[in-house]
Amino acid sequence: MADLFGGTEPQEIRETVREDAPLADRLRPRTLDEVVGQEHLTGPDGAIGRMVAAGKLSSIILWGPPGTGKTTIARLLADAVGLRFASISAVFSGVADLKRVFAEARDHAKLGKRTLMFVDEIHRFNRAQQDGFLPYVEDGTVTLVGATTENPSFELNAALLSRAQVLILHRLDAAALDTLLKRGEAIEERPLPLDEDARAALVASADGDGRFLLNQAETLFSVNLDAPLDPAGLSALLQRRMAVYDKDREGHYNLISALHKSLRGSDPQAALYYLARMLVAGEEPLYVLRRIVRFASEDIGLADPNALVQCLAAKEAYDFLGSPEGELAIVQACLYCATAPKSNAAYKAQKAAWRSAKATGSLMPPPNILNAPTKLMKDIGYGKNYAYDHDREEGFSGANYWPEEMAPETYYAPTPRGFEKRIAERLAYWDELRARAAQE
Structure with missing residues (x-):
């Protein structure tokens, strides 16, 4: 029968690899002991x-990057435990194909041969x-072995x-x-035409993908x-490997x-390394900058108010210059945020205030801080005894601004770092003035 995996139908027996087959196929391991790099799974323990x-x-799900041996391990598992091997690709198959595979698996089960699907x-x-x-x-009917490059937690049903x-x-x-390279040299009966540095560069260019390397x-x-x-000659001869990076997936x-x-x-x-990883792989620069802007508020805040200013300036510079020149402004914002004091x-404070607002959202502010544009409002006490802060020598009245049914809360607690250290001193001074006013 033909094989659905890679565009054909399921098959039981692995075909003999032709001498003119690609090197990766000729080097496909024959036993689990020959699988490299996955000893934590294939070893005795x-x-x-x-x-x-x-x-x-x-049933298992094999999760890993491309070129790490998922398909090979599945084939060898069937051989190792004496199961019929049937393969299918979700890229090329639909419900009808699945039903056919399951029907064939049931037919073989009646003959005493279970199926690894x-x-x-x-x-x-x-x-x-x-x-x-399920x-x-x-x-x-089948023992399922699935392969995926995506996080199963996000992509597969819980059931x-x-x-x-x-x-x-x-x-x-x-x-x-x-x-893998040494095995390739053995089967070709000659060394790769590379010096030592170029060989190291070839290995590095594979980014962990054995298939690409071969x-x-x-x-x-x-x-x-x-x-x-040498490395320069190798780079000129071979195409550059693009970084593995799916903009809408886990990477x-x-x-x-x-x-x-x-x-x-x-x-x-x-920080600069991961910024480069994203931009070199083709991420939208403004997306990265939006995340850095968010960081400036979430993790720096008033410890250095200029962090947010730097990020917004970077956005304006990028809009003005575009890529690649404008990406330097993003780098500057990244470095500023990385080196700024953190808070x-x-x-x-936002999280705490939002919780309070949801819990007490219908409480009226105290009457003394409400405007009274009409006579009726004045008659019922709106604006009565409002303390105008600028009339005080310190520019601070210490009045109560909380709803009468609610005790004052503390949401914002500045850190002793950066500009927030000065804010903390200011708040402490106002607390002292407020305590004095309460005693008068």
Whole structure:
């Protein structure tokens, strides 16, 4: 039968790899022991290693970056525990395809052969389609192995997650990637035409993606060179790998979170790195700047009131200059915020005040601070005995401005950092004046 995975129908038996197949396919591991970079799962103490040792496989979700071995592990798991292997891709398949796979799995189950059903890009199935897996997983028709590059917590149904164990695959480190290159050199029976620095640059360019690395290596094996390439020569020959960054998915939120927390932690170097990661990957500069503006209010506030001014100036400069020149203004705002004194006092004050407003939203202000534009209002006491602060020597009357049914609250508590230190001193002075007025 043809195979639906990659555009064909499900198949039981892995075809023999042709000699002219891509290098990545020729190097596909034959056993779990040959899988690199995922020893925390495939080793004797790993979740997969223990399942194989027990000869019993539960439904699992393999979550990890591209090129880390999700498909390979699924195929090898079927071989290791003696299950029929059927694969399907959520990109190319619909409900009819799923029904056909389940029907075939039931037919094989009657003959005593259970099925491991591998679903690539499982997060691309909608909620209703994901629900369709549940009865077949529960009755044992299939053992589900799903693969996803997206956070299962956000992309998969809770019901499906409750029936499957999520296993996290790591991006391949330099040692694992170098192992792949050595295997490629062994099968090609010649070294890569690279000097030591270029080889390191090739590994770094893969960004943890083994498939990408082997595709690049295959290109290098296919060219005739008089001498090994240095990093500059390698860069000229091979295309640049674009950073993995989906603007509407987890990578986006991970980086903006890292930027925000680096700013909060007063680490300008790390903040600049994450800012660069986002902008180099193609993020909309104004989105990043909006987040920095928010940071200026949430995490700096009145500890340095100029932080917000700097951010808004950066927005004006970017609007005026555009990219790439205007991005320097965003960098300046980022560095200013990272190096400014920090305070979340305004943020906490907002939250506390909002809670009070929701709880006491119908209380009238005290009559003495209400305007009295009509005679009736004056007759019922609006504005009576209002203390005009400017008439006092200190410019401060110490009057009560809270509803009569409500005790005064303290929402804003300035920190002893930056400009807020002066604010705290001022508030303490006013508290002292207010206490004196209460005694008079």
